[in-house]
Amino acid sequence: MSALPNHVLVEWMSDQKLGSRELAELVNKAVAELTGRPGGLDDSNIRAWRSGRVRCPKSVQLRALEMVSGKSATDLGFERRTRSPATAPAQEEPPVLRRNLIQGAVAIAVAAATPAHAAPRRIGVADVERLQQRFADIVASDHRHGGQQTIEQQAAALSNEALRLQTGGAASQRVRGYLYASAAAFRSSAMWAAIDGRRYNSAIEHMREAQQLAEMSGDQAIKFRIWSHAGTMYRHMKRPADAAAANDVARNLSITRRDPMFASLGHARHAAIHATAADISATRRSFEAAQEAMLRADPDADRPMWMRAFYDQAELDSLALSAFMTLGQYDAAEAHAHRCLAALRPHMHRSRAITTSRLALTQLGQGDLEPAVASAMHVPKDAATTHPRVIEMLATVGNELRRKAPTSPQTRLWTEYARCLKGTGR
Structure with missing residues (x-):
């Protein structure tokens, strides 16, 4: 056989x-x-x-x-070989699927595997720092790829690893707080990857666990991140009332009074929520408040790595682009798109793909077919074939072209290009 x-x-x-x-x-x-x-x-x-x-x-x-x-x-579909009674079953390790992650994850696993007869290991700041490096890898992977289920799985597994350290040895109260904050940070990254990939049921599950971990950590910054992500999630789900309520929790945390940069992000995301509710004046007021708070913020202040990695003038313009596009104010949206693209840092691959896709839609909304197709064709092919939000927006470009000008040269060009994209996608 x-x-x-x-x-x-x-x-x-x-x-x-x-x-x-x-x-x-x-x-x-x-x-x-x-x-x-x-x-x-x-x-x-x-x-x-x-x-x-x-x-x-x-x-x-x-x-x-x-x-x-x-x-x-x-x-994985294998029939495990028969084990002798003295052989212990393998323990599940976090899913590490990229070469630049495996060494750190193996080191964590080995450190956590303390024999039962040994004295409890002392968990210290070095363990927290190792987790923080893994968190930096997750954030970097998210900025490059975005929305991928592998990122969600990696982040969730590392959150569990942080919790296993809690029970793997003795630690001071301060270190335990760091471990809970690390677990919450990883879980919030899993939540964001699920949001970015349009997997909202998974995002809600990650959100609930992240919120509990953040409360145990007492870390204001990670609480802000989780509730701010929740506001974005509900906004994408077209639930503006829930989005506003969640983002209000983030905006009312004391960290927004201590650091205007957090206040700025809270205002900017609230502006995008107002746009979902079709409130033009509130959208403009919130963006003005976001810009004013960013100008007051100390650029050299000590902030969490995840905040430093993404929130700046380019991200504020990206949120403004999304908001004004939602309101149908395509000229204002296009202006913010160009500002965003000019200011984006080199590592923001996912953001560049999303912004370029939105730029195409704003140009199409103004009837500028040729620039719209040119912009859409500038979206990197990997994002155009793998990122759920980008795929969705480019599909909208094609639908709108066929609706507005079914026989135009631009529509024929885009249709042929999209067919080639589909052939190269995995």
Whole structure:
């Protein structure tokens, strides 16, 4: 009888955009971390797993694969080999799917795996700093890719890792507060990835857990982030009353009185919520307040890494672009789009793709077909084929072109380009 393909593994690799050679390299690196010797897998071994010719990898390879994927052998479609009673089952590790994340995650896992007979390990600031580096990796990945389920899964797994450290050893009250804040920060990143990917049910689940963790941490900045994200989530869900209520919680936190930059972000997001409710005057007032608060803010003040990484004049203009586009004021929206694109920092790949897509829609709203198509075609192909919000906006570009000018050269050009995009998408 011929072997049956491991469809579960094949589907997982496809979801994570991993080829056989790349997965082999990741597993080899994890084997080296476990044993001190490099693994010997190549792409032919992975193809044997995929085809079903190998029903289950060897124990150390399987353990390494579980560490890389964050899934058990059975969840990956393998039939686990029979274990002796003395062999402990493998523990699930966080899903680390990019090479620049695996070493840190393995280090955390090894540090947390204290034998039962040993004295409790002292959890200190170094453990928190290691988690903070992982958080920086998550934020950087979000700015590059945005909305991907892998980012959501990585962030959620690292939140759980921070909580496991809570029970893995003794720690001061201050360090425990840091650990809860780290867990809340990771969970809020999972929430944002789900929002950005239009997975609202998952986002709500992450939000609830993040809120509880933030309360236990007492960290005002992370509370602001979570409630501000909640306001954005409800705005995208077309629930302006809930959006305003959630964002009001963020805006009323004491951190907005201590630091005008937080106040600015609160006002800017509230302006976008007012636009969803079609309140033009309130939208303008809130953006004026956001701009005024940003001008008062000390640019060199000590702020959380996530805040420094994204909120600046470009983001304020991005929110204004979204708001005025919602209100149908396309000329004002286009002006903010150009300002945003001119000020965006190089690492803001996702934001640039979203802003360029919105720019195309604002130009189309003014009847400028040729600039609109040119803008839409400037959206990077990876974002145009993988980012849910960008895909949705570019589909709207095509629909509007066909509605406004079905036989125009610009419509034909975009239709052909979109067909090619679809052919290259995964």
